[in-house]
Amino acid sequence: MATNQRGKEKEILKAATIVFSDKGFHNANMGEIAQRAGIGKGTIYEYFKNKEDLFFQMVDFNLEHYIASLNDRVQSAVGFDEKFHGFIDFHYELVNRNMKLADFLFKSEQISLKAETKKKVADVLFNARARAVGIIADILRIGQQEGKIRDIDREFTADILINMILGCCGRHATRKQRDEGFALEKEKLMSMIMEGIG
Amino acid sequence: MATNQRGKEKEILKAATIVFSDKGFHNANMGEIAQRAGIGKGTIYEYFKNKEDLFFQMVDFNLEHYIASLNDRVQSAVGFDEKFHGFIDFHYELVNRNMKLADFLFKSEQISLKAETKKKVADVLFNARARAVGIIADILRIGQQEGKIRDIDREFTADILINMILGCCGRHATRKQRDEGFALEKEKLMSMIMEGIG
Amino acid sequence: MATNQRGKEKEILKAATIVFSDKGFHNANMGEIAQRAGIGKGTIYEYFKNKEDLFFQMVDFNLEHYIASLNDRVQSAVGFDEKFHGFIDFHYELVNRNMKLADFLFKSEQISLKAETKKKVADVLFNARARAVGIIADILRIGQQEGKIRDIDREFTADILINMILGCCGRHATRKQRDEGFALEKEKLMSMIMEGIG
Amino acid sequence: MATNQRGKEKEILKAATIVFSDKGFHNANMGEIAQRAGIGKGTIYEYFKNKEDLFFQMVDFNLEHYIASLNDRVQSAVGFDEKFHGFIDFHYELVNRNMKLADFLFKSEQISLKAETKKKVADVLFNARARAVGIIADILRIGQQEGKIRDIDREFTADILINMILGCCGRHATRKQRDEGFALEKEKLMSMIMEGIG
DNA sequence: CATGAATGAGCTTTCATTCAT
DNA sequence: AATGAATGAAAGCTCATTCAT
Numbered sequence: 001m002a003t004n005q006r007g008k009e010k011e012i013l014k015a016a017t018i019v020f021s022d023k024g025f026h027n028a029n030m031g032e033i034a035q036r037a038g039i040g041k042g043t044i045y046e047y048f049k050n051k052e053d054l055f056f057q058m059v060d061f062n063l064e065h066y067i068a069s070l071n072d073r074v075q076s077a078v079g080f081d082e083k084f085h086g087f088i089d090f091h092y093e094l095v096n097r098n099m100k101l102a103d104f105l106f107k108s109e110q111i112s113l114k115a116e117t118k119k120k121v122a123d124v125l126f127n128a129r130a131r132a133v134g135i136i137a138d139i140l141r142i143g144q145q146e147g148k149i150r151d152i153d154r155e156f157t158a159d160i161l162i163n164m165i166l167g168c169c170g171r172h173a174t175r176k177q178r179d180e181g182f183a184l185e186k187e188k189l190m191s192m193i194m195e196g197i198g
Numbered sequence: 199m200a201t202n203q204r205g206k207e208k209e210i211l212k213a214a215t216i217v218f219s220d221k222g223f224h225n226a227n228m229g230e231i232a233q234r235a236g237i238g239k240g241t242i243y244e245y246f247k248n249k250e251d252l253f254f255q256m257v258d259f260n261l262e263h264y265i266a267s268l269n270d271r272v273q274s275a276v277g278f279d280e281k282f283h284g285f286i287d288f289h290y291e292l293v294n295r296n297m298k299l300a301d302f303l304f305k306s307e308q309i310s311l312k313a314e315t316k317k318k319v320a321d322v323l324f325n326a327r328a329r330a331v332g333i334i335a336d337i338l339r340i341g342q343q344e345g346k347i348r349d350i351d352r353e354f355t356a357d358i359l360i361n362m363i364l365g366c367c368g369r370h371a372t373r374k375q376r377d378e379g380f381a382l383e384k385e386k387l388m389s390m391i392m393e394g395i396g
Numbered sequence: 397m398a399t400n401q402r403g404k405e406k407e408i409l410k411a412a413t414i415v416f417s418d419k420g421f422h423n424a425n426m427g428e429i430a431q432r433a434g435i436g437k438g439t440i441y442e443y444f445k446n447k448e449d450l451f452f453q454m455v456d457f458n459l460e461h462y463i464a465s466l467n468d469r470v471q472s473a474v475g476f477d478e479k480f481h482g483f484i485d486f487h488y489e490l491v492n493r494n495m496k497l498a499d500f501l502f503k504s505e506q507i508s509l510k511a512e513t514k515k516k517v518a519d520v521l522f523n524a525r526a527r528a529v530g531i532i533a534d535i536l537r538i539g540q541q542e543g544k545i546r547d548i549d550r551e552f553t554a555d556i557l558i559n560m561i562l563g564c565c566g567r568h569a570t571r572k573q574r575d576e577g578f579a580l581e582k583e584k585l586m587s588m589i590m591e592g593i594g
Numbered sequence: 595m596a597t598n599q600r601g602k603e604k605e606i607l608k609a610a611t612i613v614f615s616d617k618g619f620h621n622a623n624m625g626e627i628a629q630r631a632g633i634g635k636g637t638i639y640e641y642f643k644n645k646e647d648l649f650f651q652m653v654d655f656n657l658e659h660y661i662a663s664l665n666d667r668v669q670s671a672v673g674f675d676e677k678f679h680g681f682i683d684f685h686y687e688l689v690n691r692n693m694k695l696a697d698f699l700f701k702s703e704q705i706s707l708k709a710e711t712k713k714k715v716a717d718v719l720f721n722a723r724a725r726a727v728g729i730i731a732d733i734l735r736i737g738q739q740e741g742k743i744r745d746i747d748r749e750f751t752a753d754i755l756i757n758m759i760l761g762c763c764g765r766h767a768t769r770k771q772r773d774e775g776f777a778l779e780k781e782k783l784m785s786m787i788m789e790g791i792g
Numbered sequence: 793c794a795t796g797a798a799t800g801a802g803c804t805t806t807c808a809t810t811c812a813t
Numbered sequence: 814a815a816t817g818a819a820t821g822a823a824a825g826c827t828c829a830t831t832c833a834t
Contacts (some may be wrong), residue, residue, distance in 0.1 A: 008797090024308065026224030031824080042802065045826070051825065107308050163395060186350060189358065228808060238815060240817060244815070379827080422620030438794065506698065506704065559757065563758070590790050635806085636805085
């Protein structure tokens with residue numbers, strides 16, 4: 001019944017997630033990741049080819065988790081209103097839970113890595129984003145069926161919404177760090193999304 | 199004849215802008231910056247305390263320029279429509295002219311630096327953002343006077359709009375890199391902003 | 397059924413011979429040797445104390461084989477001429493068959509090892525060499541009995557001859573690598589040995 | 595009148611010569627070389643690209659010196675006898691002065707390095723050897739003119755002689771290490787070279 | 793006996809920073 | 814004021830060796 005043969009991969013990925021998002025790629029060091037994972041430095045190299053590979057796998061691991069969780073949340077909601085609010089709440093919660101990680105993940109494309117790794121990271125991000133866009137586009141489709149959303153380009157709108165949400169959550173996080181108020185923000189955001197400014 | 203006293207400072211800042219935005223903070227190296235500025239490595243340290251200080255000054259220098267240019271553009275336009283379009287066009291052009299720099303600047307808060315420098319960079323970014331928000335809020339006020347904008351929280355809306363624009367420009371840049379079409383994007387964006395999705 | 401008890405020892409020695417002569421001591425790695433021997437990495441340590449010990453045993457194993465084969469070849473030949481030619485041919489063939497190994501073996505004294513191992517390797521080489529010298533000295537004695545060799549110090553001459561042969565074979569190998577001609581080399585070598593240059 | 599601007603190259607090469615010939619390429623470490631040269635570790639990298647480059651330059655440096663010295667010695671001698679003895683004496687002295695280095699240099703082709711470096715080292719050795727062969731061939735020509743050497747292939751003979759000398763000197767060195775007698779060796783060697791064994 | 797996952801000492805190399813000139 | 818040769822801390826990575834299974 002032996003299950004965790006070579007089972008340290010997840011431990012390492014979790015440790016890497018913490019250290020990378022805390023220190024950034026270049027300031028993170030393999031020793032600290034190993035220490036935090038409770039293993040020897042060399043063990044990391046049994047599971048990952050090198051630091052860049054570990055970084056890429058770590059981004060992939062977390063994005064995979066993000067999309068899966070987001071999907072669960074939206075699937076379990078019923079109707080446009082619930083689904084849309086669920087979608088937005090999910091992101092606020094995500095940022096509240098781990099501001100640094102969320103911000104770091106979505107900006108990991110910026111980090112200067114070898115061309116090959118850079119492409120892999122970019123692809124994985126692009127993919128995750130595309131899936132998130134798909135999820136909102138689907139919500140919008142339901143909204144249209146329910147007559148709550150006007151006839152818009154769903155894909156494009158979904159894309160814009162992702163930007164708004166992530167940007168808004170980022171701001172939210174920054175304000176939280178600065179202890180500024182941000183009450184009622186979500187309501188205003190919803191109103192702006194639904195009715196525009198005109 | 200005392201004109202270009204400290205003239206080297208600007209040369210260094212320009213060189214730093216190019217190298218940092220191209221390679222990222224940790225992969226940029228002082229030697230290359232010096233070379234590009236046409237001076238000796240040691241000379242940088244006559245003008246800047248260290249690498250982090252140079253980075254901070256460089257971010258400041260560019261954001262200062264960004265705000266000044268944005269302001270010029272909006273001031274020279276007349277009426278809500280012209281000012282608002284000018285505002286959006288300005289950002290699209292910014293990204294088209296130097297995608298890397300724009301992206302880099304607005305995400306420079308991510309870079310892992312010593313706490314002290316990090317705070318200074320964050321402050322400078324926060325400040326620039328606040329000024330940009332002020333500029334849009336002002337545009338919105340004019341829009342309300344002209345009866346083109348409904349009664350909304352101008353500050354909050356301005357904030358959201360910044361996110362949308364920057365996010366949209368970021369996407370625009372990524373698509374450009376990937377050679378995907380993005381025609382008519384601006385029109386759709388405007389329509390969404392003005393009318394919402396409801 | 398107890399036949400290939402310690403049968404793995406030989407497999408390991410053969411694998412070690414290939415890997416060490418191909419990569420050199422410091423670039424060879426235990427993992428590859430184990431793999432090539434078709435066993436687990438840890439198993440090597442059941443048979444050999446450590447990498448240096450394996451190296452020493454491997455040198456010993458191959459020199460033992462070298463001397464035994466050389467002896468067979470010379471014993472099976474009759475008379476000075478046949479024996480002497482046999483001796484020389486044997487070395488040319490040795491180098492042709494496995495240039496790298498031959499070269500590597502005779503220069504293994506160079507490799508930087510711990511003092512203790514170094515001494516053991518040096519002794520084993522010294523010994524093999526002494527036995528080879530003994531074999532030629534014996535051939536020379538027969539040559540003198542047949543009146544074909546003048547009255548020389550057999551031991552000393554044997555020693556010089558070994559140098560000539562090995563050096564010549566080394567050159568032969570290098571030329572072969574460089575695809576240069578080396579025809580008639582053996583004839584000239586024999587003539588020089590027999591008649592000198594005066 | 596500043597002369598030794600960036601003048602540490604030679605110091606480093608000398609330190610590298612000692613350390614590499616003492617420990618071998620793979621056991622030598624950059625720190626010790628720096629220490630022995632009386633400089634900081636990083637300074638080596640101001641003068642040499644990397645460890646392999648340093649090794650190559652060090653081999654080149656010493657072979658260049660070897661050929662130049664050998665040439666001087668032979669040029670300053672008059673007539674076949676003096677030149678030939680000078681040639682042989684030179685090598686005995688070389689080995690007596692620095693046995694390890696001599697042995698190491700001529701076997702440096704063995705060391706496992708990256709293909710590119712390996713080729714460069716091999717070329718430099720090949721070249722030095724060719725020049726040494728040229729020097730002896732020239733001595734032999736003089737011997738023929740003086741009627742002291744019979745009509746032989748000078749190039750080939752020179753090649754064999756190099757092997758004999760180097761091999762003999764190597765043996766000489768080993769015996770010295772082992773404190774065995776080696777008196778009169780040179781005389782016997784000369785006799786064998788001139789008259790052969792027939 | 794046999795294994796291979798785990799380890800950490802030890803290596804090369806980079807580069808911000810200093811300082812004598 | 815300007816320089817760039819010199820420095821050494823710090824980091825990624827390899828691999829012989831161990832030991833629990």
